[in-house]
Amino acid sequence: MRYCQACKVHLPDDAAHCPLCQGPVSPAPQPGAPAHRSAFPAVPMVYKKYNLFYRLLVFCTVAAVVVCFGINYLLPQSGLWSLFVAGGAGCLWISLADAVHRRRNPPRGILNQVILLGLLALVWDLCTGWRGWSITFVIPFICLLAMAAMAVVAKVIRLPISDYLIYLCVCGGFGILPILSLALGWVSVRWPSLLCAGGSVLSLTALAVFEGEKMLSELRRRLHL
Structure with a gap:
């Protein structure tokens, strides 16, 4: 197996260069890497590559909103400011989802x-x-x-x-x-x-x-x- 350091993909043994970036290739660093005979190997999508990051971001967002609602409930005299936090979190995710969806252009x-x-x-x-x-x-x-x-x-x-x-x-x-x-x-x-x-x-x-x-x-x- 051959390996492209720039694209982080495995290539066939007879590959002289990477078909994605046209750069040089080297022997695969993992001896047990799975065989891959495609000329253009599958590149991990951004959702899978940063899956843990997105999960943590979702959890932190929901946790922040829940904490703010709890504090707002205990201190009602301060106004319904927790609704602004929830709205801001929603706007953040709408913008982030659109940015990820249109990242190719x-x-x-x-x-x-x-x-x-x-x-x-x-x-x-x-x-x-x-x-x-x-x-x-x-x-x-x-x-x-x-x-x-x-x-x-x-x-x-x-x-x-x-x-x-x-x-x-x-x-x-x-x-x-x-x-x-x-x-x-x-x-x-x-x-x-x-x-x-x-x-x-x-x-x-x-x-x-x-x-x-x-x-x-x-x-x-x-x-x-």
């Missing part, structure tokens, strides 16, 4: 997280009497973080030019939202929305300057121009 995963977290913030704002903090602070800062995350992801994993088109549309949308909020007078504090709109303009400018020719070529190819 980072740009779309980031966009989906922005939509999901923005909607959750709006729901929290509505349920707590609507003070406007969701559209004034949370959504602009989420959009700013998303644009920064997309810029980092684009450089680290070297996105194909087709994904840059999604990136372009996303940055444009992030700029429209704060401008719309300012124009309609939805926000009382203006600088977060202005900061988000400025970040969107800078992101679009960077894309046009550094990747503009490639994106135009991709658009011509897709539109058969």
